[in-house]
Amino acid sequence: MSMPAPLPQEDLRPRPSFGAVLRSAAASVPPYLWIFIAILLGFIAMALFAPLLAPNDPTSQNLLGRMKAPGSVIRGVTYIFGSDELGRDVLSRIIYGARASMSVAVLSVCLSGAIGILAGLLAAYCRGWVESAVMRLVDMMLSIPALLFAVITVAVIGPGFINVILVLGLTRWTRYARVVYGQALGLMPQPYVRYARFVGTRPLAIMCRHLLPNVFGQVVVVATLEFGSMVLFEAGLSFLGLGVQPPTPSWGAMMNVGRHYLDTAWWIAGFPGLCLFLLVLSVNIIGDHLRDRLDPRLR
C-alpha cells in the first residue's frame, strides 16, 4: 500500500536521558531535604556496614566499666556514647541495633505492601462480593488498635524476628489496600483499561501491566510513611520484650532497659531514642515530600 509520508524525526519530542531525569529530580529537592536524605542514608549505611563501623563488639560485657558516661576511656577503649548497665558499648549497640530496626521495617513493609496491593487490585478489578469482602475486612482491621493486636498476636505465637515481621505484615496491609483500591477503581473506566478488557487481555495481566504501574507512585508514598511506623512498631514490641530477643541489640530493647537508669545514666536510653527519632523523622519528611511530588491532586 502507499504509505503516508512518515513524520520527520524532529517532530517527536526528544527522549530525556536517564541522567537528565535524575538531574531534574535532584534539582526539585529543596535544600533542607538533603539533610534528612543524608540522615536516612547514614542509618542505612550503619545497618549495612555495622561490623565495619562499630568500634567494639556490641555484646561483649565489661562489668568493671558499667554505666560510664559518654567519652569515657576504660582500658584503652573509648566509649563515645558511654556504656550500658553491663558495660557494653552503647554506640556499637546502636549501630548493630539499626540492623534489627531496618530489616524488620523493610521486610514487614514488603510483606504488608504485597498483601495490600494484591487485595486492593483484586477488590477494584473484581468488584462484587470480592470488593465487599476485602473492603469490610479492611474496615475491621482498621477498627482494631494495631499495636494492641500485634502485642496479643506476638504474645500468642511467641516473640522473635520472623514472628514480628509476620505480625506487622499481616496487620498493616490495610493502608495499601485502601490506596490501591481507590486509585485502581479510578483507572478501571479509563479507555486503555476498557480496551485491554475488550481485546481479552487476561485479568492478571491487566492488574500487573495496566493498574499496578499506574498506582505504584502512591504505593511508594504509603510505603515510605509506613516504614517510619514499622520502625516505631518494632521498637515498641522490643520495648515490651516481644520483639528481637537479647542479646541481639535493638533500639527498643535498649530503651526499655535504659529507662530504669534514666536518672543516673541517661545515655543508655537517650541515644537509641534520639536515633529512633531522627530516623522516623527523616523517613516521614521524605515521605511527605514524595507524596507532594507524586500526588497529582496536590500539585
Add this chain to the structure above:
Amino acid sequence: MNAHSDSAHASPPLLEVRHLKVHFPVNRNLMGRPRAWVKAVDDVSFSIHKGETLSLVGESGCGKSTTGYALLGMLLPTSGELFFEGQPLDARDSQSRSLARRQMQIVFQDPFASLNPKMSVGESIGEPLRASGLSSQEAALRVEKLLDMVGLPRSCRDRLPNQFSGGQRQRIVIARALALQPRLIICDEPVSALDVSIRSQILNLLLELQRELDIAYLFISHDLSVVRHLSDRVAVMYLGHIVELAETEELFTHTLHPYTQALFSAIPRIEPGRKNTRRLILQGDLPSPLNPPRGCPLVTRCPHRQPVCEQSMPELQEIRPGHSVACFRADEWNR
C-alpha cells in the same frame, strides 16, 4: 462514494443491528432492584456494509457512544440482536466475543486516556496481538509494519505516550486498532479532542486506510462538516433513537425529520449575499433520558407536533429510496 448501497442487499451486511437496547439501572431500592432505567439506546436498528462509512450524529447524551460500545460487547446490551456477516454475535459468549474483537476495533475520543502512560508504544500496539496469542517476536514485527502504516517512525516503539502529541497518539491508537486486521472500526469522535490543524491529517489517514484495506467505519461524531466529508451514510440519533437515516448527500439536501432540520440549520453558512433564513431552533431542553416523553421522543420540542405524536412512537420508514425517517408527518415534509 455510494457504490455500496446498490449492491448492499445482495450479500449480508458486514454488521447488522436489530432492535438494540441498552438500558442502565439507576436508583436501586434497598433490595438492589432498580427503580428506574436510563434508556440510553432504545430500539436501534441499522446495518453497516463492507468498506462503507456510516456516521452516527446527534447531540451529547443521545446514545451514540453507548451504541458503539454495545456493538463491541464493551457494554452488555439489554436486548437486541447483532449479526456479523450473517453470524449472530452474543456479548455473553466468549467465542463470539473473540470473533467480535478480531473483526471490530475501536478508536477512542481521548488520545491521552486511550494509551497506558506507563506502557511503551510498541507494547500498547502489540497488546491486541499478544492477547490473541501471538508471540512477542511476531507481535514486534507486526508493530513495525503498523507504525509504517500510520506514518510514525519505527523508533517510536520504545517510547512512552507522553512523548507524543495528541495527533501522534491518535495515530498510535489507530495502529493498535489495525493490529488484528479488523473489518470494522468504531471511531468514537476520533478527532474532536484534536487541534483543528491536526484533524484533517487524521481524517485523511482514516480515509487512506479505508481505501487500502477496505475497512468499514462506524463514525460517531457531532461535527457535521467532518461527517459530510467522509461518510457514505448518516444516521441521526435523538434520545436513544435513530430518527433519520440516509445517504450523506441525500440527507444534507433532503432533510426530512424536524430534529435533523434543526440540527443542520445550526451549521453556520458562509455565503455572501445569502441570509440564513431557515434557522430552526427547537424549544426547551433535551428531556431527561430517565423520563423520556411518551410517543415521539421529540414531541416536547417539535414545532410541528400533532396529537398523534404524543400517543405512539413513529417507526423508521423508508420515505425516499435509501432514506428512512421516523416521523408521522414525513410524507408531508417530502413534498
